[in-house]
Amino acid sequence: MSTTNDLISGITPHAKAAVLSEALPYIRRFQDKTIVVKYGGNAMTDPALKLGFARDVVLLKLVGMNPVVVHGGGPQIDEVLKKVGKQGTFIQGMRVTDEETMDIVEMVLGGHVNKEIVNLINQAGGKAVGLTGQDGSFIRATKLMMPNKDKPDEMLDIGLVGDISSIDPTIINFLDSGDFIPVIAPIGVGPDGESYNINADVVAGKLAEILKAEKLILLTNTPGVLDKAGNLLTGITPRDVDAMIADGTLSGGMLPKIGSALDAARSGVKSVHIIDGRVPNALLLEVLTDDGVGTLIKSK
Numbered sequence: 001m002s003t004t005n006d007l008i009s010g011i012t013p014h015a016k017a018a019v020l021s022e023a024l025p026y027i028r029r030f031q032d033k034t035i036v037v038k039y040g041g042n043a044m045t046d047p048a049l050k051l052g053f054a055r056d057v058v059l060l061k062l063v064g065m066n067p068v069v070v071h072g073g074g075p076q077i078d079e080v081l082k083k084v085g086k087q088g089t090f091i092q093g094m095r096v097t098d099e100e101t102m103d104i105v106e107m108v109l110g111g112h113v114n115k116e117i118v119n120l121i122n123q124a125g126g127k128a129v130g131l132t133g134q135d136g137s138f139i140r141a142t143k144l145m146m147p148n149k150d151k152p153d154e155m156l157d158i159g160l161v162g163d164i165s166s167i168d169p170t171i172i173n174f175l176d177s178g179d180f181i182p183v184i185a186p187i188g189v190g191p192d193g194e195s196y197n198i199n200a201d202v203v204a205g206k207l208a209e210i211l212k213a214e215k216l217i218l219l220t221n222t223p224g225v226l227d228k229a230g231n232l233l234t235g236i237t238p239r240d241v242d243a244m245i246a247d248g249t250l251s252g253g254m255l256p257k258i259g260s261a262l263d264a265a266r267s268g269v270k271s272v273h274i275i276d277g278r279v280p281n282a283l284l285l286e287v288l289t290d291d292g293v294g295t296l297i298k299s300k
């Protein structure tokens with residue numbers, strides 16, 4: 001994987017200055033605005049990319065925006081499940097979560113992955129604070145009952161998976177105003193204090209809505225949303241999404257992602273993007289340059 005230094009080594013000083021200058025209108029436009037960034041587990045594979053992501057987040061904070069990071073970690077959970085002889089099972093993009101799996105989810109997401117991102121952001125010069133929805137009970141959830149898409153009047157029980165009932169933004173606003181960068185693991189707390197596993201795209205979408213975010217950016221491991229032939233779609237509407245779900249073009253982890261992205265766009269988040277987290281500095285490209293990357297999710 002090439003580093004930022006490799007990428008810019010052949011560029012003239014004038015071209016570098018031009019890129020910085022191009023960022024100015026975006027820095028002004030997004031001053032004090034909240035940008036919710038979902039960092040998917042599939043985009044977290046390469047150490048140089050992870051460091052680059054952390055640097056991008058810190059840069060956005062230092063130029064006056066309020067980045068809020070929500071992370072996933074599906075593949076990282078699968079790795080630990082495998083070590084204990086369990087196989088991850090998903091229904092419509094949601095992990096079937098029994099008690100043992102939930103313990104592993106808390107350990108991997110709330111522990112290892114969360115602290116790694118916090119540490120990387122801090123190493124890059126930011127002040128990150130890691131949270132799960134258990135902290136201050138800020139993400140409340142109840143057990144999700146999922147409609148069976150083959151039998152519409154039947155509900156599926158997929159274990160300790162949470163349906164968000166409320167998000168209290170107080171702690172996030174408090175951290176933002178203190179120049180901290182919140183880093184959130186997608187775990188909710190139930191009425192009796194129990195933990196629920198929630199898809200990270202769903203948490204990011206709902207949080208963007210509640211925080212009245214300017215942008216929601218979902219970083220994943222594809223160039224964006226792809227059509228049937230595998231070509232990148234630079235923009236999609238709700239009608240496109242319905243058609244692509246019906247004909248199976250959208251499947252697996254893309255289902256909760258696209259659903260959350262659409263909900264956020266319809267609830268007033270000004271721009272919602274699904275972008276390729278494997279591209280170095282993807283976040284900066286999306287926020288600070290004229291060249292949007294990935295797919296823009298339109299509200300209508």
Ligand SMILES: Nc1ncnc2c1ncn2[C@@H]1O[C@H](COP(=O)(O)OP(=O)(O)O)[C@@H](O)[C@H]1O
Pocket residue numbers: 039040041042043072073074201219220221222224225226227249250251252253254257
């Ligand atoms: N039409 C589509 N366009 C792009 N990706 C798709 C599509 N349909 C299904 N996918 C799958 O969705 C995956 C991204 O979701 P997911 O695995 O949950 O990633 P993340 O960890 O980033 O949330 C892609 O790697 C791809 O396999």
Ligand SMILES: CC(=O)N[C@@H](CCC(=O)OP(=O)(O)O)C(=O)O
Pocket residue numbers: 039040041042071072073074075077093094095105161162186197198199200201253
């Ligand atoms: C209910 C559910 O599916 N939870 C997800 C939470 C992590 C996640 O969403 O990770 P990615 O963003 O990397 O896919 C899971 O257990 O995998």
